[in-house]
Amino acid sequence: MSSHNLKPLIIIGGGGHASVLVDILRSQDREILAVVSPDDIAHRSVFIGIKHLKNDDDLLAYTPNEVVLVNGIGMMPRSKIKRKINEKFLSLGYRFETVIADSAIISEYASLGEGVQVLPGAIIQAGAVIGEYAIINSGAIIEHDTQIGCYNHIAPGSVICGQCVTKEDVFVGAGATVIQSVNIAEQAFVAAGATLTTNMPASSICYPSRAQITQGDL
């Protein structure tokens, strides 16, 4: 690890995604100086004992030399919030920590960009390349040779088969499947549960056939 890995951390965001990241970092005995969130965070036991800052700018009291940041905002489809925050603080000289759960299964022959987050039980195979600041969420599978773009969110339990390429800001929803050798352009959104078998143009949406809800006997 480079030396900045040993610096104390500040978490931006105090919601569910941040709680999962703090859970991982605590289990790895990382020092967490503060969680920054405008909202109350006291109901989440994972944050107990960590200083609570209310405003993003409160973290400017810590210099880029003293701390490394963790972006705890769970990126939603088409949302630019996570990216804007990253870019603001990167321009001020801060860096974002790469966070990898101990239970993630990552090939030695995969490559992860700075600030990537790999959550519990995720699998990343040989030859895969994960772009900067992407989230590979719980139990997601990135197969061999697949290239995931910057600021992607590959949601829990989704499967991206081998030799796929995703561009920046792509969102692949929970439980979705992308077959091998598919290309997904910028800002495309594969909805939860969808099975993608063709390339997707920029900013397009892939919806699965809708489930039906009925009443009655089985």
Next chain:
Amino acid sequence: MSSHNLKPLIIIGGGGHASVLVDILRSQDREILAVVSPDDIAHRSVFIGIKHLKNDDDLLAYTPNEVVLVNGIGMMPRSKIKRKINEKFLSLGYRFETVIADSAIISEYASLGEGVQVLPGAIIQAGAVIGEYAIINSGAIIEHDTQIGCYNHIAPGSVICGQCVTKEDVFVGAGATVIQSVNIAEQAFVAAGATLTTNMPASSICYPSRAQITQGDL
């Protein structure tokens, strides 16, 4: 662990679900006094060397002070059998063991009710609450802050995203996906492979679009 965790166990049921539980418990060196099943169980090698009782009432020879029970009946949708057996023996003073596979990935900041069963490779994230006697089956993912009701069965490979709430007796089928912040009322049934994106009323059923089977070349 509380002291009852060290007591010997009796397994109710001798089918596939019971075999998975006994497999886990044997790997953890738990003492298993007997498997209770009206059926022949000799074809399952996992039960070799364990006493076979034919009738539920045979276990009354062991007092609630001597043993802890494990309900090995795999709950099917709308079936009340597992629950009725639990309630009968709970009323007699018995308790049901919580069974957690070593390979399950469970946050320190999640909460599990008594008698919960978490099978191999399942993931339970920070802030999740699992109701009593629920089954979180193999490889299922329960995301942050999601509340799973009592006597639920979350089947293998299914994904429940963050901030969902399920009430009692809910069944989520294998490979199903439930997106974030969805509420599922009592006895609802999400069929295998379905993607649920809206709330479900009590006793409702969510079916996926049906797959088609054809003949021919690829």
Next chain:
Amino acid sequence: MSSHNLKPLIIIGGGGHASVLVDILRSQDREILAVVSPDDIAHRSVFIGIKHLKNDDDLLAYTPNEVVLVNGIGMMPRSKIKRKINEKFLSLGYRFETVIADSAIISEYASLGEGVQVLPGAIIQAGAVIGEYAIINSGAIIEHDTQIGCYNHIAPGSVICGQCVTKEDVFVGAGATVIQSVNIAEQAFVAAGATLTTNMPASSICYPSRAQITQGDL
């Protein structure tokens, strides 16, 4: 392990599937004498330092007594290439190594045929039987008592529930789900993302309802 497990290995195939297998075998400190592939393999870092043979027949320079083979060809639906290669070298007296990722979760009470490949994060439960030369790919789940036929490929993230039976040459695609007690006949193909709830005749295909790709706002 039997003694042949300690022999050096030769890998047939130099693509993505072979790279995942070599990754596993290197992490287990297995000696790999050569990778056989007509294609250039230098772009895959996992193969660095391993001798590259261009032609299958080049491996005949090594006797069946000296080496064990690993078939690194990822079987595609209806493709017979992997099987033909296995049968050719088996008839010459060679054997194929069983390859099991350390992160796979395999019951002591499951049974694996010779030459089976179980990839990272896959789960195989008690009573399951995996036929010779089958691939259980990354994160796939084989539930209790299910019998997988010879030369099957169970693709990443798929779920086969309990008490299913698949015959030879079956392909279950990525992210597919097969509910309990389903029988799948020879050469049937369950496409990626499909949910199979009925038996399948030989050489049939199960397609999921197709996802729709649109443009527009969310």
